[in-house]
Amino acid sequence: MRLVIDTETTGLPNAAWSRVVEVAAVLIDGEGAEIGTFSSLMCPDVLDDRADRALSYCGIARSEVAEAPPLEQVRADFSRWVCEAQPKEVWAYNRVFDETMLTRSGFELVWTGCIMRLARTRMPYRKKDPSLRDAALYFIGQEPQNWHRALSDAKAAAQVLATLTRL
DSSP: OEEEEEEEESSOTTSTTOOEEEEEEEEEOTTOOEEEEEEEEOBOSOOOGGGHHHHHHHTOOHHHHHHSOBHHHHHHHHHHHHHHHOOSEEEETTHHHHHHHHHHTTOOOOOOEEHHHHHHHHSSOOSSOOOHHHHHHHHHSSOOTTTTSHHHHHHHHHHHHHHHHHO
C-alpha cells in the first residue's frame, strides 16, 4: 500500500514563518484503488498577516484556520491514522516541499519518493518540473477537482502515481 500526502501552507519553505494549515493523505493499493483518506485543517503556532496571500491562493479563510484543531492534535490524529494504515511507501507530489513543511511542524514520516520527479521522466522534455495540474492532465486526463486543497491534490497525485507505476 502507498500513502500519498499533500499539504497547504501559509507560504514557501524558505520563509521561516511559513506553516502547514492543511494536511491530507490518500492510501491506495497496488492497483491505485483508494483504500482510505485523512484530511484536516489545523491551526499552526504562527498565523499572521503574511499568511493571507497563500491562504487566498488555496481558498482557505484565515477564520477557518484560526478555528481549526491545533497542530498538536492534528499531528497526533494523523500519526495514529498512518500507524493503522501501515503503508509500505510514502509519497508526495512535491516531496521536498511537503517533507520540509511537515518536518517543520513535527510530523515524522519515512519518505519513499517524489511523484513530480517521476512524472518529469515520463513526460515530453521540459526545462522545469511539471505542476500537479500538468501531470494530472497528461497522465489521467483531468486536473484536480478542487485545485489547491490538500485532499483533492492528494487524490490527483495518487492517481498520477498509480498511472506512472503501471507504465
